[in-house]
Amino acid sequence: MWDTARMDVKRVVDVIRVDPETCTTRTPVEKAPDPELGTEVIPAARYYSEEFMKLEWERIWTKVWLLGGRADDIPEPGDYICTDIGKESVLIVRQHDGSLRAFPNVCLHRGNRLRPEGLGNAEQFRCMYHHWTYGLDGAIERLPDLCTFQQGGPPGMTLPSLPCTQWNSFVWFSLNPDVEPFDDYIAPLKEHLEPYHPERMAWKRDVTVEWDCNWKASVDAFNETYHVQGIHPQLLWYLDDVNVQIDCYERHNRYLIPFATISPRVAMPSQIPPAIDEIMRNAGMDPAEYEGRISDIRRDVQLFKRKHGASQGKDYSALNDDQLTDDYHYMIFPNLALNVHADDVLMFRQRPHATDPNKMLYDVWVFELVPQGEEWPERVKHRRFKHGDRSIGQVLDQDAYNLPTVQLGMKSDSFPGLWIGEQELRIRHFHKVLDDYIYGPGGKSPDDI
Amino acid sequence: MDLGLQGKKAIVVGGARGIGFAVAEVLAREGCDIALSARGEDSVKDAVASLSRYGTKVIGKPVNVRKADEYKEWLAWAIEALDGVDVVIPLTSAGSGIGSDKYWSNAFETDVMGPVRAVEAAIPHMTEQGSGSIVLVATTSALEAMGGPQAYNAMKASLITYGKQLALAHGKDGIRVNVVSPGPVEFEGGNWDMIKGTMEKFYASQLRQQPMGRLGKPEEIARAIVFLASEAASWCSGSHLVVDGGFTNRTHF
Numbered sequence: 048m049w050d051t052a053r054m055d056v057k058r059v060v061d062v063i064r065v066d067p068e069t070c071t072t073r074t075p076v077e078k079a080p081d082p083e084l085g086t087e088v089i090p091a092a093r094y095y096s097e098e099f100m101k102l103e104w105e106r107i108w109t110k111v112w113l114l115g116g117r118a119d120d121i122p123e124p125g126d127y128i129c130t131d132i133g134k135e136s137v138l139i140v141r142q143h144d145g146s147l148r149a150f151p152n153v154c155l156h157r158g159n160r161l162r163p164e165g166l167g168n169a170e171q172f173r174c175m176y177h178h179w180t181y182g183l184d185g186a187i188e189r190l191p192d193l194c195t196f197q198q199g200g201p202p203g204m205t206l207p208s209l210p211c212t213q214w215n216s217f218v219w220f221s222l223n224p225d226v227e228p229f230d231d232y233i234a235p236l237k238e239h240l241e242p243y244h245p246e247r248m249a250w251k252r253d254v255t256v257e258w259d260c261n262w263k264a265s266v267d268a269f270n271e272t273y274h275v276q277g278i279h280p281q282l283l284w285y286l287d288d289v290n291v292q293i294d295c296y297e298r299h300n301r302y303l304i305p306f307a308t309i310s311p312r313v314a315m316p317s318q319i320p321p322a323i324d325e326i327m328r329n330a331g332m333d334p335a336e337y338e339g340r341i342s343d344i345r346r347d348v349q350l351f352k353r354k355h356g357a358s359q360g361k362d363y364s365a366l367n368d369d370q371l372t373d374d375y376h377y378m379i380f381p382n383l384a385l386n387v388h389a390d391d392v393l394m395f396r397q398r399p400h401a402t403d404p405n406k407m408l409y410d411v412w413v414f415e416l417v418p419q420g421e422e423w424p425e426r427v428k429h430r431r432f433k434h435g436d437r438s439i440g441q442v443l444d445q446d447a448y449n450l451p452t453v454q455l456g457m458k459s460d461s462f463p464g465l466w467i468g469e470q471e472l473r474i475r476h477f478h479k480v481l482d483d484y485i486y487g488p489g490g491k492s493p494d495d496i
Numbered sequence: 497m498d499l500g501l502q503g504k505k506a507i508v509v510g511g512a513r514g515i516g517f518a519v520a521e522v523l524a525r526e527g528c529d530i531a532l533s534a535r536g537e538d539s540v541k542d543a544v545a546s547l548s549r550y551g552t553k554v555i556g557k558p559v560n561v562r563k564a565d566e567y568k569e570w571l572a573w574a575i576e577a578l579d580g581v582d583v584v585i586p587l588t589s590a591g592s593g594i595g596s597d598k599y600w601s602n603a604f605e606t607d608v609m610g611p612v613r614a615v616e617a618a619i620p621h622m623t624e625q626g627s628g629s630i631v632l633v634a635t636t637s638a639l640e641a642m643g644g645p646q647a648y649n650a651m652k653a654s655l656i657t658y659g660k661q662l663a664l665a666h667g668k669d670g671i672r673v674n675v676v677s678p679g680p681v682e683f684e685g686g687n688w689d690m691i692k693g694t695m696e697k698f699y700a701s702q703l704r705q706q707p708m709g710r711l712g713k714p715e716e717i718a719r720a721i722v723f724l725a726s727e728a729a730s731w732c733s734g735s736h737l738v739v740d741g742g743f744t745n746r747t748h749f
Contacts, residue, residue, distance in 0.1 A: 340535075
């Protein structure tokens with residue numbers, strides 16, 4: 048851990064944290080030992096090289112488990128999620144027996160896509176071209192004029208099946224028929240994330256933005272808090288960007304950021320900042336009634352939510368006190384960033400462009416806890432637009448702002464690569480995991496990008 | 497110009513930070529003994545330690561102005577510990593806020609009754625010695641729109657009336673009472689410091705309305721307050737001085 052006193056701070060803050068010795072809830076709180084990842088430059092070429100993009104496709108995207116969507120979008124038989132990843136498109140379909148199946152979204156006849164991206168319900172998937180028709184399980188149910196195909200129908204008369212599963216309200220798939228069991232892949236995050244009960248949360252936002260940068264530039268952007276002082280000055284009166292616990296696991300990682308507190312980078316104000324005022328109101332507190340010090344608000348919000356959560360229809364029993372205020376921020380390899388909170392989840396799915404390493408798809412998904420007894424809200428509509436065309440909120444606009452120029456600067460002959468500091472350990476960890484997939488464990492040589 | 501503050505005894509309620517600390521500092525530099533308050537013990541300690549370098553007697557004790565009994569005890573303690581009182585400057589404020597009735601009672605207890613109780617504690621001593629000076633601190637937000645209709649603005653406005661009437665009532669006893677209304681003042685840890693960070697556009701719009709292109713500094717308000725508190729202002733009483741770099745639009749005839 049870095050020495051906060053020597054950083055560009057105004058104060059040294061000793062954050063109260065849940066004690067791992069006495070914590071009885073499932074999400075681990077202890078600091079994981081930091082991996083030794085060195086101080087090498089992370090090569091810039093991997094952000095724009097088409098060859099590297101190809102390697103990523105062959106060795107990552109087609110090998111790992113990927114997030115497909117939200118399970119409660121497809122509760123009934125025939126409900127499906129159609130989601131694209133790179134040049135592929137996948138259908139994840141609820142079966143008559145309640146199970147899930149996934150298959151490529153492509154007609155085996157002439158290659159037409161069976162469905163556009165999005166959600167739907169189907170009794171069958173009938174290709175719009177020659178009406179080849181597939182059942183919910185991917186089997187070809189009708190192939191017009193089958194007798195005119197001397198070679199018969201495609202192998203097994205079915206679409207190939209892709210691995211898929213449902214976990215923690217989300218559906219997952221893999222393009223790799225031989226992918227390892229999902230439980231092995233997601234480890235150790237099940238115990239971390241299940242206590243948040245995302246199944247009690249409903250869609251609040253569903254947005255896709257076409258960003259003008261490599262997908263990894265976006266992953267990096269959310270994997271460190273060092274940028275808060277650079278681009279989110281307003282958050283310095285909302286969170287502690289300096290006293291951040293980083294935990295790297297096998298392929299995933301996380302950091303824990305205290306919220307409802309004042310960054311050591313600014314002087315302690317005498318009045319409750321607007322964003323913390325809002326946290327208090329959302330918890331059911333009246334900031335005007337608050338008699339304590341501003342530095343005590345985080346702890347008092349935790350105690351208040353612990354005491355009053357149940358009467359507000361919010362069951363926080365599976366969460367520790369820090370989880371009631373703080374941002375437990377997870378990165379699920381390769382492309383998910385999740386800000387998980389007691390009352391909501393703000394997550395990003397970062398998808399590569401099908402052909403261009405300089406572009407990506409940035410999915411923003413927000414879910415909010417629906418208090419017991421309250422009506423489940425209508426599902427929000429998905430919106431899609433281009434980088435900068437519309438605001439996606441002040442903080443995310445600030446995050447997005449630099450990425451196109453980062454992507455341009457990466458290509459400079461004067462920029463060998465990323466010069467990464469300790470606060471950015473998760474970026475280094477992410478790229479190490481990436482390296483191990485691309486070059487084999489420990490197989491990256493100094494000349495490799 | 498000699499301010500004539502050497503050896504005077506001053507009470508600064510809310511003297512650990514911002515304008516209050518700047519007032520205490522100017523007073524200490526001018527040779528006043530000082531009793532100051534703040535909510536937090538650490539804040540009081542830091543302020544006392546810092547001001548002691550000017551060589552006068554500087555004492556402090558934490559107090560919550562909103563708790564009437566505790567606050568009255570504090571005032572009695574301050575007067576006794578200073579062995580008298582010549583200058584009273586109550587600055588503690590509950591700050592702004594909209595959306596809860598409680599903001600009104602907070603502002604009343606702190607911004608109104610804070611000064612009222614300090615004045616009432618000091619007047620008998622000042623009357624007895626036949627001299628004394630009180631400066632109340634209002635705000636330009638009492639004079640013109642700022643931040644929406646709210647308790648802070650309205651409660652601070654009452655001090656302008658109260659100050660004038662105090663001056664009328666106690667002039668015969670040699671007690672002068674004046675009011676200073678500061679415009680937006682920026683200092684580390686102050687509201688405008690936070691607004692600059694959290695509401696950049698609003699902050700920029702305020703700067704554009706400032707004739708001098710900047711907000712005030714605590715010491716610029718403090719010097720005006722201390723002048724009115726001092727013997728140099730011996731014919732100033734019942735006055736209301738706006739110190740705002742020309743910010744307010746109204747003309748002060």
